[in-house]
Amino acid sequence: xxxxKVAEVxxxxxxxxxxxxxxxxxxxxxxxxxxxxxxxxxxxxxxxxDKFLREQVKLDExxxxxxxxxxxxxxxxxxxxxxxxxxxxxxxxxGLIEVSEDNKKVRRSPExxxxxxxxxxxxxxxxxxxxxxxxxxxxxxxxxLKFFKQHExxxxxxxxxxxxxxxxxxxxxxxxxxxxxxxxxxEKFMEIKDLKxxxxxxxxxxxxxxxxxxQEEYAAKKEKRDKKPKKEDAxxxxxxxxxxxxxxxxxxQSNEKFKREDIKEGLEKLECEIAYVDFNAGDSQGxxxxxxxxxxxxxxxxxxxxKLTIGETEVTIKxxxxxxxxxxxxxxxxxITKRRKNQxxxxxxxxxxxxxxxxxxxxxxxxxxxxxxxxTKIKADS
Numbered sequence: 001x002x003x004x005k006v007a008e009v010x011x012x013x014x015x016x017x018x019x020x021x022x023x024x025x026x027x028x029x030x031x032x033x034x035x036x037x038x039x040x041x042x043x044x045x046x047x048x049x050d051k052f053l054r055e056q057v058k059l060d061e062x063x064x065x066x067x068x069x070x071x072x073x074x075x076x077x078x079x080x081x082x083x084x085x086x087x088x089x090x091x092x093x094x095g096l097i098e099v100s101e102d103n104k105k106v107r108r109s110p111e112x113x114x115x116x117x118x119x120x121x122x123x124x125x126x127x128x129x130x131x132x133x134x135x136x137x138x139x140x141x142x143x144x145l146k147f148f149k150q151h152e153x154x155x156x157x158x159x160x161x162x163x164x165x166x167x168x169x170x171x172x173x174x175x176x177x178x179x180x181x182x183x184x185x186x187e188k189f190m191e192i193k194d195l196k197x198x199x200x201x202x203x204x205x206x207x208x209x210x211x212x213x214x215q216e217e218y219a220a221k222k223e224k225r226d227k228k229p230k231k232e233d234a235x236x237x238x239x240x241x242x243x244x245x246x247x248x249x250x251x252x253q254s255n256e257k258f259k260r261e262d263i264k265e266g267l268e269k270l271e272c273e274i275a276y277v278d279f280n281a282g283d284s285q286g287x288x289x290x291x292x293x294x295x296x297x298x299x300x301x302x303x304x305x306x307k308l309t310i311g312e313t314e315v316t317i318k319x320x321x322x323x324x325x326x327x328x329x330x331x332x333x334x335x336i337t338k339r340r341k342n343q344x345x346x347x348x349x350x351x352x353x354x355x356x357x358x359x360x361x362x363x364x365x366x367x368x369x370x371x372x373x374x375x376t377k378i379k380a381d382s
Contacts, residue, residue, distance in 0.1 A: 030078065031088035036145075037075050038089060039096050042108040045125075045156045045179065048117055062107035063100060074141075125179060128186040129156075131210040132195075133175035134202040144176060147197060152185040154178050177207055241333045246294035247275070248320040248328055252285045255313040263288060266310030272299050276332075287320075287328065296320075 027035070040046055041053060048054075056064045066082045069075055079085060086103035098109050108114075115121055135144065141159060148154040156179040161170045180186040195202045205213075251263065260277050263286065267274060272290055279286025290296050300306075300319045308315045320328055 027088070027091050030084070031091055033078050034075070034085055034088040035092045035094075037072075037078065038069065038085070038106065039092065039094060040156075041069070041072065041075075042097055042106075043155065044115055047108065048114060057107070060105070062110065063105040064107060065105050067104075069106070124183075126208050128181075128183040129177055129179040129207040130186055130190060131175065131177055131205045131207050132202050133204075134200045135172075135174045135176065135197050136200060137172050137174045139172060144178075148178055148189075151192065152189045153181045155181050241336055243289075243329050243332060244291075244293040244295075245325060245329070246297045246319075246321075247290040247292070248325050249288045249290070249296045249299065249317050250285070250320050250324075251288065251315050251317045253313050253315045254284065256282055258310075258313050260286075262310050262313065263315070266308060266315070267299065270299055270302050289332065 041050070046053075047057075053064070056068055066085055069085070070080045070082070075085070082104065086099055086106075089097060089099050089106055090103075095109055096112055097106055099106050141157065144157050144159065145154070148157065156177075158177040160173045160175045160177065162173055163170050180189065190204060190206070195204060249267075259281050260279050263277055263279060264274055267288060272288075272295060273292060274288060275291040276289045277286065278289070288296075290299065296319050300317065303317055306317055308317055
């Protein structure tokens with residue numbers, strides 16, 4: 001930090017000298033805005049998660065050129081005049097930042113190292129962070145900072161936004177997370193009754209309580225969603241499968257060497273168009289489902305005594321009708337539904353294994369607090 005400079009002034013009649021220090025020089029609104037923005041960049045909340053700025057800090061013992069900082073949008077919107085920025089930062093009295101002797105670089109004071117981000121630190125931050133809802137949706141960050149400043153000093157304000165699908169533009173939802181400098185300040189703010197922004201009544205909650213409520217809501221919705229569709233989807237899947245009736249033949253045989261292909265060949269001689277043969281080698285009974293409506297009825301008429309010799313095997317065949325047919329077709333539909341579901345899941349799993357994902361280079365960085373990032377970088381419930 002720059003040394004305090006002492007200026008001499010004319011002596012009074014008693015011969016005593018009068019002194020005053022430069023750091024009590026009055027700050028302009030622009031000075032205050034510049035200090036606030038740069039100290040935010042190097043602050044406890046932003047610096048640990050700002051990858052770009054962290055990389056810059058490593059290059060020169062923490063010093064970052066001002067011409068790098070003016071690539072950040074919000075500072076550039078205030079001014080790109082490096083001399084104006086340096087003059088303003090030299091008026092800071094927080095001790096957080098230092099300005100180089102040539103007024104061309106700035107860094108976080110080595111005497112104020114970043115606190116370690118651990119569970120204790122996370123809980124401490126949460127304990128002084130609140131949620132507030134009800135702000136006009138056309139507000140900008142400066143409006144919110146002015147609002148909170150008239151109540152208590154905030155360290156961080158996150159404007160909660162959503163992205164419009166069609167235009168891909170982000171819009172303010174009217175709610176924020178605000179982190180106060182101390183827990184006592186946060187508590188004092190939360191004690192304010194009938195809090196308003198203009199004519200808008202505000203709803204406030206502790207951030208931790210708000211997030212817990214949302215997690216419970218999401219869990220309840222997921223449970224409801226998971227339960228309801230399973231039954232409905234199963235019923236819908238069954239409804240989508242319609243099997244023709246009058247198509248099932250039941251047969252028995254006593255030859256252990258009898259094969260599925262044997263029954264196919266034998267029925268095809270009767271000009272039957274087979275959809276599926278439900279039979280395994282060695283079984284004494286089986287079922288044949290034909291493709292066309294009432295095809296089994298027509299086939300059984302060609303076997304008056306229900307006896308059909310296929311190769312060297314005598315097969316007894318009968319038509320399934322009524323409840324017997326319905327039970328068999330229902331079971332068949334369930335098996336088809338299950339098979340389709342398994343095929344879909346297997347296909348999805350294969351796609352998941354083969355999917356390498358898209359490169360993330362150039363992806364815009366999600367903003368926190370004063371929604372800041374270098375100009376080359378940057379759902380919704382309330």
